[in-house]
Amino acid sequence: MQVGIGTENDLLLKQKKKNLKRKRIDTWLLLLPTLAIFIFFFLLPLFFLFITSFKTFDPSSGIGNEWTLQNYIKFMSDPFYLGVVWRTVKIALITTLITIFISYPVAFQISKSRGRARNYFTLLVLSPLLISMVIRCYGWVILLSNNGVVNNTLLSLGWIDEPLTLLYTELSVVIGMVHVLFPYMVLSIMGSLEKIDPSVIRASQNLGASSFRTFFSIMLPLTLPGVFAGSVMVFSLSVSSFVTPAILGGPQVKVMSYLTYEQVAVMLNWPYGGAIGFLLILIASITIIAYSKILARSEKGVAIQ
Amino acid sequence: MSYLSLENVVKTFNKTEVVKKLSLEIHKGELVSFLGPSGCGKTTTLNMIAGFLEVDGGKIEVDGKPVHLLPPNKREMGMVFQNYALFPHMTVYENVAYGLKLRKVAKSEIKIRVQEALEMVRLSGYEKRYPKELSGGQQQRVSLARALVIKPKVLLLDEPLSNLDAKLRQEMREEIVDIQKKVGITTIFVTHDQEEALAISDRIAVMYEGRIEQVDTPAAIYNYPKTDFVSQFIGEVNHIQGKVLEAYSDKRCKMHFFGNEQIVAIQSVKDSEVHFFIRPEKVQISLGKSNESKEAFLSKVERKMFLGAKTRYILRANDQHLVADISNTVLNPNQIQEGNNVYTFWNPEDLLPSRMVR
Amino acid sequence: MKKKLPKLLFNSVCLLVYTFLLAPIVVVLLSSLTTTEYIVFPPKGLTLRWYTELVDHPEFMQSFTLSILVAFGTAFIATAIGTLASLAVVRREFRGKTAIVQLVGSPLLIPSVVFGVALLQFYSWIGLAASPLALVLGHIILTVPFVMRLVVASLVGFDRSIEQAAMNLGAGSWKVFFQITLPIIKSGVIAGAIFAFITSFDDLTVALFIVSTDVVTLPVRIYTYMQYQYDPIITSVSSIMILFTVALMLVIERVLGVGKVFSSKN
Numbered sequence: 001m002q003v004g005i006g007t008e009n010d011l012l013l014k015q016k017k018k019n020l021k022r023k024r025i026d027t028w029l030l031l032l033p034t035l036a037i038f039i040f041f042f043l044l045p046l047f048f049l050f051i052t053s054f055k056t057f058d059p060s061s062g063i064g065n066e067w068t069l070q071n072y073i074k075f076m077s078d079p080f081y082l083g084v085v086w087r088t089v090k091i092a093l094i095t096t097l098i099t100i101f102i103s104y105p106v107a108f109q110i111s112k113s114r115g116r117a118r119n120y121f122t123l124l125v126l127s128p129l130l131i132s133m134v135i136r137c138y139g140w141v142i143l144l145s146n147n148g149v150v151n152n153t154l155l156s157l158g159w160i161d162e163p164l165t166l167l168y169t170e171l172s173v174v175i176g177m178v179h180v181l182f183p184y185m186v187l188s189i190m191g192s193l194e195k196i197d198p199s200v201i202r203a204s205q206n207l208g209a210s211s212f213r214t215f216f217s218i219m220l221p222l223t224l225p226g227v228f229a230g231s232v233m234v235f236s237l238s239v240s241s242f243v244t245p246a247i248l249g250g251p252q253v254k255v256m257s258y259l260t261y262e263q264v265a266v267m268l269n270w271p272y273g274g275a276i277g278f279l280l281i282l283i284a285s286i287t288i289i290a291y292s293k294i295l296a297r298s299e300k301g302v303a304i305q
Numbered sequence: 306m307s308y309l310s311l312e313n314v315v316k317t318f319n320k321t322e323v324v325k326k327l328s329l330e331i332h333k334g335e336l337v338s339f340l341g342p343s344g345c346g347k348t349t350t351l352n353m354i355a356g357f358l359e360v361d362g363g364k365i366e367v368d369g370k371p372v373h374l375l376p377p378n379k380r381e382m383g384m385v386f387q388n389y390a391l392f393p394h395m396t397v398y399e400n401v402a403y404g405l406k407l408r409k410v411a412k413s414e415i416k417i418r419v420q421e422a423l424e425m426v427r428l429s430g431y432e433k434r435y436p437k438e439l440s441g442g443q444q445q446r447v448s449l450a451r452a453l454v455i456k457p458k459v460l461l462l463d464e465p466l467s468n469l470d471a472k473l474r475q476e477m478r479e480e481i482v483d484i485q486k487k488v489g490i491t492t493i494f495v496t497h498d499q500e501e502a503l504a505i506s507d508r509i510a511v512m513y514e515g516r517i518e519q520v521d522t523p524a525a526i527y528n529y530p531k532t533d534f535v536s537q538f539i540g541e542v543n544h545i546q547g548k549v550l551e552a553y554s555d556k557r558c559k560m561h562f563f564g565n566e567q568i569v570a571i572q573s574v575k576d577s578e579v580h581f582f583i584r585p586e587k588v589q590i591s592l593g594k595s596n597e598s599k600e601a602f603l604s605k606v607e608r609k610m611f612l613g614a615k616t617r618y619i620l621r622a623n624d625q626h627l628v629a630d631i632s633n634t635v636l637n638p639n640q641i642q643e644g645n646n647v648y649t650f651w652n653p654e655d656l657l658p659s660r661m662v663r
Numbered sequence: 664m665k666k667k668l669p670k671l672l673f674n675s676v677c678l679l680v681y682t683f684l685l686a687p688i689v690v691v692l693l694s695s696l697t698t699t700e701y702i703v704f705p706p707k708g709l710t711l712r713w714y715t716e717l718v719d720h721p722e723f724m725q726s727f728t729l730s731i732l733v734a735f736g737t738a739f740i741a742t743a744i745g746t747l748a749s750l751a752v753v754r755r756e757f758r759g760k761t762a763i764v765q766l767v768g769s770p771l772l773i774p775s776v777v778f779g780v781a782l783l784q785f786y787s788w789i790g791l792a793a794s795p796l797a798l799v800l801g802h803i804i805l806t807v808p809f810v811m812r813l814v815v816a817s818l819v820g821f822d823r824s825i826e827q828a829a830m831n832l833g834a835g836s837w838k839v840f841f842q843i844t845l846p847i848i849k850s851g852v853i854a855g856a857i858f859a860f861i862t863s864f865d866d867l868t869v870a871l872f873i874v875s876t877d878v879v880t881l882p883v884r885i886y887t888y889m890q891y892q893y894d895p896i897i898t899s900v901s902s903i904m905i906l907f908t909v910a911l912m913l914v915i916e917r918v919l920g921v922g923k924v925f926s927s928k929n
Binding site for chain 3: 355356357376377378379380381382383384386387388390391392393394403404407408448451452455
């Protein structure tokens with residue numbers, strides 16, 4: 001009898017162990033393909049590039065054998081490169097500000113509309129995301145070039161005597177960026193607009209506040225988290241974006257991503273290109289970290305309200 | 306000869322035993338309820354029977370064969386879930402047919418059996434609907450048909466009525482019992498609703514803190530609760546405390562409570578404190594002293610509440626409170642006013658001695 | 664009266680923004696119809712000449728085919744492995760989960776230029792030449808984060824008892840996955856696949872580093888072409904791409920409904 005119970009319990013234990021082991025194995029099997037590709041084709045390449053950024057430049061092979069901090073020091077101490085950093089950040093900041101201003105009314109309008117109209121507005125706002133960035137930027141080239149639509153119109157109206165230089169300027173890069181990143185901001189603001197309880201607005205109106213006042217004292221503060229989230233997204237995407245500055249700015253408006261590309265693809269200076277790349281990652285990450293700190297604080301604020 | 310048997314079943318979550326060496330025998334065709342408050346282990350036990358949770362000790366047998374090591378898809382048990390768990394992307398027909406398709410039943414036979422099952426739950430004509438187009442009660446019926454159509458060895462119902470409104474709940478529970486008796490299937494019904502359990506079960510297993518406190522017929526559970534928990538969980542009770550005046554040799558004592566003396570069938574020693582329970586509907590009152598109430602004591606009506614078929618009187622005697630529920634056909638509530646003194650009495654056998662050690 | 668003016672102002676601002684949004688796309692579409700040898704807007708005359716002239720530029724067709732191939736491959740693989748990984752992340756407890764979630768989400772934070780450079784260096788070290796496979800591997804990294812976001816979102820609200828019901832009726836784990844789980848999270852998975860397809864099809868930055876003379880995706884082809892030429896050929900190619908995307912969206916709309924695709928995004 002004792003023996004019988006013993007073997008039965010053993011059987012149970014064995015089965016349990018087997019099940020646990022099988023579950024653990026298939027968890028890792030589920031993760032394996034993704035993990036393997038990410039380790040081999042993402043982590044390792046970035047790691048090697050990081051190492052490369054501490055190597056000297058060798059004109060024949062690109063990467064020298066000596067270890068050095070010179071790449072980083074060179075970048076940080078040269079006014080020209082610091083100017084590029086400033087331009088990158090400046091363009092991103094201006095882009096973010098403009099995006100906030102033009103996204104807010106659109107987000108407001110969409111969140112107020114219902115049913116079919118809402119679907120169409122949403123699609124309209126999101127459609128730029130679906131169309132190739134290269135083509136969209138090319139559209140701006142056609143619009144902004146010296147004999148482009150904008151200049152031709154202004155000339156024929158007699159407002160200007162000779163074409164303005166619009167293309168390959170910081171202005172054209174900002175216009176292109178705003179166009180590309182606008183949908184992210186709209187989505188983000190819409191998200192927070194939809195979270196507002198409509199009764200709060202009605203309450204405010206009942207208390208006699210004008211719609212103007214309702215907007216500034218109720219809606220705006222309540223949507224600030226959405227504006228923040230969208231701003232960080234737009235800022236970090238525009239700091240790291242390459243296609244827009246490459247097409248609408250080119251070598252005339254160098255930003256960090258273009259500089260990275262140029263160092264590697266044109267100068268074949270891999271270590272220096274790598275160093276610029278990692279500084280770019282640093283700037284983008286600082287934004288994100290600062291953002292999550294601010295968000296944590298502002299969410300607390302909302303909770304207290 | 307039991308059909309479904311649990312033997313010393315144990316379940317541990319994070320080192321706490323939530324089911325403690327639970328044993329139970331269920332006969333073929335029987336409807337047994339697992340009744341208990343939330344966290345008592347009733348759903349955990351059901352999930353172990355269904356195979357969604359592994360047992361950590363003991364065994365489960367169906368028809369003499371151990372099943373606790375089988376995966377859930379090999380156990381041939383039909384389960385009805387609290388939230389119905391219908392497949393949202395399949396029609397009613399496809400939902401009910403799913404289990405038969407898995408068993409590779411011929412298409413023509415599937416059709417017949419699905420029709421029969423839907424007829425049984427009175428949902429013929431709903432075949433092409435999707436679950437979201439059905440009401441909660443209809444969804445639960447589909448769920449029942451889906452579980453029964455595969456002719457499972459055991460039917461498991463996990464709080465199947467708790468998402469329905471009160472009226473529908475009563476209708477559905479009668480329907481479930483009808484179907485269960487017609488099919489003759491061994492059934493476990495998990496619920497936290499005592500009224501539900503009392504109304505439909507052949508036997509009730511009252512569970513508390515991972516243990517079965519008592520398994521018995523509804524009447525026995527109600528009238529002869531074996532533990533304090535059972536007596537308090539099922540129905541309402543008055544707590545009564547009394548002092549033993551004299552202990553007799555024939556397992557009887559002369560007790561003192563409410564300033565009154567009474568002989569009770571209980572074994573105790575002189576001068577000890579004894580606790581009793583009595584259900585409110587077993588307490589009787591009358592305006593005058595009669596033959597029935599010769600051991601009656603006087604108490605004061607503090608409050609009177611009209612509850613439809615009965616009236617609840619809150620009584621006070623010798624600084625102790627007592628609740629009495631009296632049928633309005635037995636005693637016209639207009640005869641008694643708050644502040645009146647009434648004679649209070651009960652049959653000595655309705656007094657349930659407490660096992661609780663205080 | 665008092666209320667109408669701000670409303671008018673508000674609506675005209677919105678109209679202006681929508682014009683701004685659509686302007687470059689409309690400009691590209693319309694200027695592809697010009698009869699002139701150079702790009703001009705509004706087009707002078709109407710002709711389909713620049714579309715027929717594409718026959719003389721088979722390299723665009725080749726690039727288009729390659730881009731489609733790469734985008735399909737990427738969408739398929741990224742969706743498959745991303746869905747599996749999402750299952751593990753949502754439903755299993757394992758050590759290092761947060762680290763893995765962060766790793767898989769990080770391509771959204773790393774500038775693609777840097778990733779492109781790193782990948783180019785790595786490929787040249789391991790000797791992987793420019794090929795559809797090389798492109799697909801790079802694009803998988805870019806797209807898995809999207810796929811996982813969408814699939815995780817559809818798995819989080821999933822009622823597990825539906826799967827238990829299927830198991831209870833006799834379905835083994837494979838059948839439960841393919842007959843129950845997958846159909847229910849379908850819209851999230853498809854949305855993920857669409858985003859993966861579009862991201863891969865649109866990618867210039869990473870592809871720019873990986874392409875060689877005979878393996879050139881369409882965005883790279885257009886980008887390099889427009890650096891040297893300014894003729895309307897480019898507008899006709901671009902218009903075809905735009906129309907292709909619109910057609911794709913219409914098909915998806917028919918099958919799934921726009922609302923569904925975008926609502927799972929939020």
